[in-house]
Amino acid sequence: MKAVGYLTPLPIDHPEALIDLELPDPMPGPRDLLVEVAAVSVNPVDTKVRRNRQPAEGPQVLGWDAVGRVRAVGAQVHGFSVGDRVWYAGAIDRPGSNSELHLVDERIAAHAPATLGDAAAAALPLTAITAWEMLFERLHVPRGGDTDSTLLVTGGAGGVGSILIQLARRLTGVTVVTTASRPESRAWCLELGAHHVIDHTQAFGPQLQGLSLPPVRYAASLTHTPQHFQALVDTLAPQGRLAAIDDFDSNAIDVMALKSKSLSFHWEMMFTRSLFQTPDMGMQGQLLAEVARLVDEGRLRSTLTDTLGPIDAAQLKRAHALVESGRMRGKVVLEGFRR
Numbered sequence: 001m002k003a004v005g006y007l008t009p010l011p012i013d014h015p016e017a018l019i020d021l022e023l024p025d026p027m028p029g030p031r032d033l034l035v036e037v038a039a040v041s042v043n044p045v046d047t048k049v050r051r052n053r054q055p056a057e058g059p060q061v062l063g064w065d066a067v068g069r070v071r072a073v074g075a076q077v078h079g080f081s082v083g084d085r086v087w088y089a090g091a092i093d094r095p096g097s098n099s100e101l102h103l104v105d106e107r108i109a110a111h112a113p114a115t116l117g118d119a120a121a122a123a124l125p126l127t128a129i130t131a132w133e134m135l136f137e138r139l140h141v142p143r144g145g146d147t148d149s150t151l152l153v154t155g156g157a158g159g160v161g162s163i164l165i166q167l168a169r170r171l172t173g174v175t176v177v178t179t180a181s182r183p184e185s186r187a188w189c190l191e192l193g194a195h196h197v198i199d200h201t202q203a204f205g206p207q208l209q210g211l212s213l214p215p216v217r218y219a220a221s222l223t224h225t226p227q228h229f230q231a232l233v234d235t236l237a238p239q240g241r242l243a244a245i246d247d248f249d250s251n252a253i254d255v256m257a258l259k260s261k262s263l264s265f266h267w268e269m270m271f272t273r274s275l276f277q278t279p280d281m282g283m284q285g286q287l288l289a290e291v292a293r294l295v296d297e298g299r300l301r302s303t304l305t306d307t308l309g310p311i312d313a314a315q316l317k318r319a320h321a322l323v324e325s326g327r328m329r330g331k332v333v334l335e336g337f338r339r
């Protein structure tokens with residue numbers, strides 16, 4: 001089968017940062033779906049792994065978002081059949097989806113939304129899982145309620161922010177405030193449903209005070225957490241909750257700053273359930289099934305902003321460079337393999 005991967009960590013402008021490969025077809029395990037991949041998207045995790053992880057043996061295939069058709073199922077699979085169209089975000093400790101055929105555990109997959117094409121659907125799984133878990137399982141924002149609180153989202157125009165804004169507006173009662181620094185990013189956040197957008201290059205406090213908001217009880221830090229940490233602490237109401245997804249040195253923030261307000265800090269990593277095979281691993285499949293239903297009902301939209309072309313090394317290098325630029329709105333997707 002065709003695939004794209006790398007042999008050693010390299011900067012994206014190196015000719016061999018990503019290379020086209022021919023690999024053996026994978027064989028499904030008892031709980032696996034063998035998926036013929038139709039479209040994939042690129043997330044920051046793809047670029048982080050490519051830059052930092054040395055493959056143990058042979059090439060490393062990246063990719064943690066996919067939409068495709070089931071070609072075969074394992075002996076213990078329930079709820080899926082050959083020919084089903086599925087979507088998922090995969091597992092960090094298994095080969096990635098940048099390949100013609102891909103294995104995924106049935107528990108973290110779901111039927112893809114019928115109203116979205118492959119490219120539009122591929123933009124959503126990883127970021128939808130991350131945003132959902134952050135909003136409802138880490139921050140514990142109540143579904144359908146809490147009109148007396150504000151959610152502050154730093155970096156609202158990125159992949160996770162783009163779906164987090166929608167989930168918060170459609171499924172909760174909180175006031176949604178996001179940060180953005182460029183006019184196009186600001187417009188994107190408002191289009192997706194943010195009530196207000198502030199500039200993260202300026203002090204948060206004066207901007208928020210001018211909006212007459214309910215107390216900021218929840219904060220989702222999606223990027224540059226050390227840079228914004230003290231501003232978030234100062235902004236959060238006593239007993240508020242702060243969740244983060246980005247990587248940084250633990251010495252870069254002062255956790256003692258949380259103490260006087262009894263603030264709680266939470267990490268979100270959507271790969272945790274599959275990495276540790278947790279008893280509730282199937283929650284991710286259920287979550288994706290609910291997101292698909294919300295999409296088909298017209299309550300959520302795809303966050304796709306750019307489709308680059310076929311899934312090959314050249315196009316994936318372009319996608320990685322876009323993500324690494326830090327100026328992406330929404331998600332970039334690749335669709336189909338060049339024959």
